[in-house]
Amino acid sequence: MDVRKRNRVSVTGREGGPVVMLAHGFECDQGLWRLVAPELEKHFQVVLFDHVGAGHSDVSAWSAERYSSLDAYAQDVIEICQELGPGPVNFVGHSVSAMIGVLAAVREPGLFERLVLLTPSPSYIDDGDYRGGFSEQDIDELLESLDSNYLGWSATMAPVIMGNPERPELGEELTNSFCRTDPEIARVFAKATFLSDNRADLAKVTVPTLIAESARDTIAPREVGAFVHAQIPGSELVTLDSTGHCPQLSAPEETAEAIIAFVQGP
Amino acid sequence: MTVSPGGDQADGSWAAGDRDQEQLSFSALLEDSVEDLYENAPCGYLSTLMDGRIAKVNGTLLKWLGYRREELVGHKQFSDLLTIGGRLYHETHYSPLLRMQGEVSGIALELKAADGSRLPVLVTSTVKQDIDGEPLLIRTTLLDARDRRTYERELLRARQEAERDRERLQRLAATLQRTLLPPILQPVPGLDVAAHYHFASSDEVGGDFYDLFPPAAGRWAFFMGDVRGKGADAAVVTSLARYTLRAAAVSHPVPAMVLASLNTALSQASQEDEPRFCTVIFGLLTPQGEDGGFHVVMAGGGHPPAVLLRADGSADYVPTPGGQLVGVVPDAEFTTATVDLGPGDTLLLYTDGLTEARTPRTCERYGDEALLDFARTLAPVSAPGAVNALTELLDSFGEGLDDDTALLAMGVPSVSPRPG
Numbered sequence: 001m002d003v004r005k006r007n008r009v010s011v012t013g014r015e016g017g018p019v020v021m022l023a024h025g026f027e028c029d030q031g032l033w034r035l036v037a038p039e040l041e042k043h044f045q046v047v048l049f050d051h052v053g054a055g056h057s058d059v060s061a062w063s064a065e066r067y068s069s070l071d072a073y074a075q076d077v078i079e080i081c082q083e084l085g086p087g088p089v090n091f092v093g094h095s096v097s098a099m100i101g102v103l104a105a106v107r108e109p110g111l112f113e114r115l116v117l118l119t120p121s122p123s124y125i126d127d128g129d130y131r132g133g134f135s136e137q138d139i140d141e142l143l144e145s146l147d148s149n150y151l152g153w154s155a156t157m158a159p160v161i162m163g164n165p166e167r168p169e170l171g172e173e174l175t176n177s178f179c180r181t182d183p184e185i186a187r188v189f190a191k192a193t194f195l196s197d198n199r200a201d202l203a204k205v206t207v208p209t210l211i212a213e214s215a216r217d218t219i220a221p222r223e224v225g226a227f228v229h230a231q232i233p234g235s236e237l238v239t240l241d242s243t244g245h246c247p248q249l250s251a252p253e254e255t256a257e258a259i260i261a262f263v264q265g266p
Numbered sequence: 267m268t269v270s271p272g273g274d275q276a277d278g279s280w281a282a283g284d285r286d287q288e289q290l291s292f293s294a295l296l297e298d299s300v301e302d303l304y305e306n307a308p309c310g311y312l313s314t315l316m317d318g319r320i321a322k323v324n325g326t327l328l329k330w331l332g333y334r335r336e337e338l339v340g341h342k343q344f345s346d347l348l349t350i351g352g353r354l355y356h357e358t359h360y361s362p363l364l365r366m367q368g369e370v371s372g373i374a375l376e377l378k379a380a381d382g383s384r385l386p387v388l389v390t391s392t393v394k395q396d397i398d399g400e401p402l403l404i405r406t407t408l409l410d411a412r413d414r415r416t417y418e419r420e421l422l423r424a425r426q427e428a429e430r431d432r433e434r435l436q437r438l439a440a441t442l443q444r445t446l447l448p449p450i451l452q453p454v455p456g457l458d459v460a461a462h463y464h465f466a467s468s469d470e471v472g473g474d475f476y477d478l479f480p481p482a483a484g485r486w487a488f489f490m491g492d493v494r495g496k497g498a499d500a501a502v503v504t505s506l507a508r509y510t511l512r513a514a515a516v517s518h519p520v521p522a523m524v525l526a527s528l529n530t531a532l533s534q535a536s537q538e539d540e541p542r543f544c545t546v547i548f549g550l551l552t553p554q555g556e557d558g559g560f561h562v563v564m565a566g567g568g569h570p571p572a573v574l575l576r577a578d579g580s581a582d583y584v585p586t587p588g589g590q591l592v593g594v595v596p597d598a599e600f601t602t603a604t605v606d607l608g609p610g611d612t613l614l615l616y617t618d619g620l621t622e623a624r625t626p627r628t629c630e631r632y633g634d635e636a637l638l639d640f641a642r643t644l645a646p647v648s649a650p651g652a653v654n655a656l657t658e659l660l661d662s663f664g665e666g667l668d669d670d671t672a673l674l675a676m677g678v679p680s681v682s683p684r685p686g
Contacts, residue, residue: 025358026358027358027359027362028359028362028363031366032362032366034366095358134350134354135350138350138351138354139351139354140351141349141350141351141352141354142351142354142355143351144351145351145352145354145355145374145375146355147422148374148415148418148422149355149359149373149374194354216317217357218345218353218357219354219357219358243316243317243318244317244318244357244361245357245358245361246357246361246362246365249361249362249365249366250316250317250365
């Protein structure tokens with residue numbers, strides 16, 4: 001099996017520099033890193049990839065049984081690291097990929113130099129004293145939104161192709177792939193993302209870890225960031241002055257700075 | 267027709283009156299201010315800062331939601347107006363798309379009104395940029411989508427129902443198929459047996475069948491058959507054929523007579539618009555003394571001939587020529603062939619899915635000759651070895667294999683060389 005093709009792995013940036021691997025979350029595909037990747041490429045060798053089922057990954061490698069738990073995604077990350085080898089990588093995981101990175105680093109700590117967890121949440125569902133922010137019914141509503149909207153994707157894309165003459169970097173290639181996911185795959189990934197509980201895995205992380213949370217994030221609120229920080233021994237926490245769950249889009253400069261400072265740090 | 271000048275005049279004055287009227291309504295239209303158009307447009311308007319805080323909202327949307335302007339402007343975010351599931355969707359899809367593309371259109375979301383009721387809307391947003399091209403604010407239009415959403419829910423419900431039905435159908439087909447094939451082949455002392463069934467479709471029951479069973483102590487019977495067609499009708503014939511063959515094998519220890527019984531049963535069951543027939547090879551195995559091996563008597567009714575793969579490496583068809591389709595004519599004739607299976611010999615039965623499959627390279631039918639050539643490369647081979655090799659061959663056809671295909675191989679284990 002060709003791991004590079006399966007996950008559409010791309011390697012860019014400074015050859016011989018520290019390797020920084022950027023993992024997209026439940027949201028869309030590796031295109032989500034477009035605004036921070038150029039800055040990171042000045043310092044690092046940047047590895048981008050799509051999770052199986054997302055973007056331009058090899059969809060034939062996807063199956064509902066395999067990809068209904070985050071373990072499969074973590075295994076894929078491990079395989080990409082082994083394929084890239086031999087040195088350890090700095091892994092930046094956004095949203096659910098933060099937890100995928102945690103699982104991979106717990107299983108194979110030798111493959112990881114550092115972890116950057118961008119807007120992580122180990123569990124989205126409220127449980128006793130823990131405030132994940134959501135109930136299972138809320139997740140059902142999300143699944144309903146996914147079901148209501150996949151029909152619209154082609155309609156969403158069409159005007160966009162014509163509508164951005166002033167932003168050529170958002171060309172046809174991007175608009176055709178970005179966020180467009182098979183509804184069945186999106187549903188399985190949504191369940192794996194929002195119904196997983198990885199709180200117990202945090203304490204097992206031995207790799208130096210930075211938690212980068214967004215100041216105003218309804219999906220991973222600040223108390224969740226504080227929880228992750230408290231659970232991972234010796235971790236650092238930085239709060240980005242950004243709104244929303246995707247600081248790499250809403251505050252790309254600041255996000256890139258935080259990653260660079262941590263990867264180059266002592 | 268005569269037209270009087272007076273008439274013309276009258277028409278002219280009417281036309282002048284129309285024009286005046288038009289003029290009047292046009293000026294009325296001009297007095298419809300831009301503000302009023304914004305406030306009372308037939309859709310909701312909302313402008314937010316890039317962080318989502320509501321900066322401006324029109325009267326229509328306030329009326330829909332039952333909020334006062336001051337409750338929203340400067341206090342709430344657009345996502346606060348959504349259901350929690352919608353908020354998740356907004357954060358994970360809508361907002362990133364808007365950031366990346368500058369525009370998102372026609373997304374179905376639900377708004378939460380002040381009284382807790384929900385309003386389905388279709389949402390479109392564009393990012394307004396300042397003169398330097400920096401994103402300044404997000405303009406959003408919301409269309410009342412109650413009827414639209416009801417319709418879409420119906421579609422969604424119909425799709426989910428269709429998916430459930432399909433699953434049920436597949437389960438039913440799989441269950442039925444299992445009843446038509448032996449779950450495991452009974453072990454026959456001194457004989458290796460292997461079988462494989464390729465299902466062409468998970469939605470329909472296939473028409474191929476086989477079995478191996480003892481009709482009486484010390485004797486064994488086998489059959490391999492193919493009912494034309496698929497689905498419920500084919501299953502009816504398959505089921506009838508199986509039970510008739512099993513019962514007839516007990517009462518008549520002569521293969522041609524067993525097929526004659528099946529012929530009668532199928533002819534009787536046939537109706538004018540529903541002819542019921544099949545192709546079958548039926549055989550009896552009798553163990554041969556102490557040296558091992560079996561004497562095989564087979565009768566064929568329109569079925570592809572069995573292949574004998576011998577211990578000496580040769581392979582040939584065992585023809586059962588002239589045998590007619592079973593169930594078509596009342597007094598059909600069936601031919602009998604006999605074979606002695608010695609140590610290292612294997613007898614292969616199959617259905618025409620194998621020979622009629624299209625090969626991926628040439629797209630032509632695989633054919634009888636190719637099968638015989640393949641058998642010659644295999645021989646000598648054990649029964650499991652033959653079935654494994656043929657299963658791989660079937661897999662290699664890919665989409666060229668579009669029919670159900672059954673394989674049944676019976677072989678006498680070769681005598682292991684005695685230590686010298």
